[in-house]
Amino acid sequence: MIKRFLTFFLAILLAASLAGCTDSEIADGAVVCSAFPEYDFARQICGDSADVVMLLPCGSEAHDFEPTAKDIKAVAAASLFIYNGGESEVWVERVLLSAGNVRSISLIDCCTSPLYVDGEDGREQDEHIWTSPKNATLMAEKIYNVLCEVFPGKKDVFESNYNALSAKLTALDNACTEMGYRMKGKTVIIGDRNPFGYLARDYGVEMMAAFHGCGHDSEPSAKELVSLIETAKENDADIVFYVDFSGGKIARTVASELENAKTEQLFSCHNVTAEDFMTKSYYDLMMQNISRIIGAEHAAD
Template sequence: MREILGDNAGNADLTMLLDNGVDLHSYQPTAQDILKISTCDLFIYVGGESDGWVSDALQEAANKDMKVIDLLDVLDDAIKEEEIVEGMEAGEEHGDGEDEEHEEEEGPEYDEHVWLSLRNAKVLCEAITNALTEIDPDHAADYRSNLTSYGEKLDALDAAYQSAVDSASRKTLLFGDRFPFRYLVDDYGLSYYAAFAGCSAETEASFRTITFLADKADEFGLTSVLTIESSDQKIAQTIIQNTKEKNQNILTLNSMQSVTSNDVAAGSGYLSIMESNLDVLKEALQ
């Protein structure tokens, strides 16, 4: 958002609702959050099961001219269903078995981690730009120019990811954790194994899952087991202890689900985090 606003960012009051490090799947809005949403000009949310509270909040909105962007709706056919791959714990999604049963009746559950694809990010930035130009037409040309510049940066990083994967000696990732990176690996033709799906509420892996993942690490000669940010790394450590060599590194890919405004103020941004993730990916695929 700040990249699109550019020099006009100082004239905008930006609020990050998930600003206390809480995971996307666990977030529930406070009364103050609902009030903030009710009066804003532009509200952006991911969509999907984790944002089930949004429809009620929008019905009570005081600003009836508010622009609303549902990221899953923007991507439409590009969104993917949640995936259970071989060896993965097929536990309850979002920690509620009744919800899971309801989801099966109503339709598929979608993978909400759409921002972890640079290609998706470019599409979403265009939707944000379109909304900003309607809200603030006097600066429409600025927003369009900023979108072009930022899009070029996204394209360059996308090309760097593809180059890294093309030249890598391995094409498989192994996660001792949840796996929210399906959009990323699909963009570049990578395969993966993981303890849990991206939206899983599970925290304990069975011995079957541990041994399966350890065997896969041995089979593919993997030098690393990955986790996401804020992981205690216990599952990754147990996987490594059950491999033949027991010498794999633990690496962390940042899924950006716990970024705070303090992180942003300290210089963290979408591009910088994805650049850091590229460095981790390169090491994991060696």
């Protein structure tokens, strides 16, 4: 009986917590977010004081997302629409035109020193700004300020929650700084696309990936793959990383060419699984990334 009750109770909690990344009805006046980073910051700042939902379905790839009529309706009825902007969210402009006069903010300008990568239409800004806690701190600050404008009566609650979030992001920034010190002279091998350009630059972590940037190429060129394997051998790499939702095929190929190497996942944080949506935050996932990258340093020693 107790076991059945616990199973039923956990199922209710799961359904409730996944309201932001499923086909559930979205209440009018919600804070609607395009993807996980902005969703996570908004939900932590709002707490129980506002409905916060995410349009991107859990477990899906942001580059492949196309909004439905229900999504457009939700944005039109939102108190605030928060989106990152960039190549993966070209659909936002269409949605805002259809939604009409809705308050919205883009976060991509929170990066004061943008990186540029090769895209389908030439050079474009790397949109993965949240992978650096320095940018994430500015994103959270912008979200907090606009939420206070939209819901002025809830400013005291927002301020308390924002201060707690800010403290976590500061701790994350410090942890990344320490990671940079510990990884000096090491190269992180990523048998995948590399969304961590801002993390690598801001904290001095050398990374080499199978792809340049995060283009839609399905496979790296033979030359790129050989170069990655050679670099991995030169660095005595015991871990080859892959990025969530990619499957890790290329990482396994690279690892197979190394002695006793294994593969391990890093979290890009643009989206999460349904399970992680319920239990983890941006902070949690980034701390896991740090732990795994530092673990690669120990594995190589």
